[in-house]
Amino acid sequence: GAVVSQHPSRVICKSGTSVKIECRSLDFQATTMFWYRQFPKKSLMLMATSNEGSKATYEQGVEKDKFLINHASLTLSTLTVTSAHPEDSSFYICSASSLVPFFGQGTRLTVV
């Protein structure tokens, strides 16, 4: 079946630094990928839609300058959390569709 790979699975960073999370579709091309954020014991909230070759579309309330999204190829989208703060600590997960939406393994970000 279709596989979406996300890396890293866990990352701890210091406040003020930036962290890049990669999302790859391994056996299919994805012109659109989605980035979600999951707070502890909560559901997934869509952050942004990543569009290959064009700017990402952000959901209301999501800071585009803080959460930089790049979708440079049909198999790779990256989410960079810039100038990270402890409140950015969360579980971030991407998805891409090959007939149905598949999800990456998720990235647990902890900002200390």
Next chain:
Amino acid sequence: GNSVTQMEGPVTLSEEAFLTINCTYTATGYPSLFWYVQYPGEGLQLLLKATKADDKGSNKGFEATYRKETTSFHLEKGSVQVSDSAVYFCALSDSNNAGNMLTFGGGTRLMVKP
């Protein structure tokens, strides 16, 4: 707008008990419906899906039927196992959106005790 409502957990069952997790939705058009499962510390795995009314999705003993008249997609399993302990998410994909952006329910935590 689209929305998905599912029963709040946690749901605690003994092994071999019958499971039902209710899910209802609001959507325009004819959405596709999904159940995803999330094991501790992991991402989401597609459990089953249905793309049109009266379709039944099934996988690993789990079933859900797309009921347009009641706008529901309840998840059922006849005999749960300890290994089924996880968080279950009901979700829909609007037929009008490209790339299958999903709207999720709040998630239901299932705990199965031996």
